Amino acid sequence: MSTDQSVFPVRIRTARKPQRCDSYPPCPGIEPGERYEDHRLPPGNIDIGNRHWIRHKIHYPRLPENGPDGCTLAAAYREHQRREQAAA
Ligand SMILES: [Zn+2]
DSSP, rough: OOOOOOSSOOEEEESSSSSOOOOOOOOOOOOTTTEEEEEEEOSSSSTOOOOOEEEEEEOSSHHHHHHHHHHHHHHHHHHHHHHHHHHH
């Protein structure tokens, strides 16, 4: 069984357009080509009592077993790209 603590289905997707990232603390957002977790919670969850679908999009991996999380990785990658462009 999965050790993920979330109780609702999660899909790993690759962004085709810029998206909000629902991480905390907030990150600048999900850029095209970056992977994110698409969390969907159907209405009527007993613990939360939500009446509508809840969706969260968060950089993948949100909860890495070791190493930095997806938001940190994305930020580091962007910083690397900025330096490469500055050096060109
Ligand atoms: Zn993020």
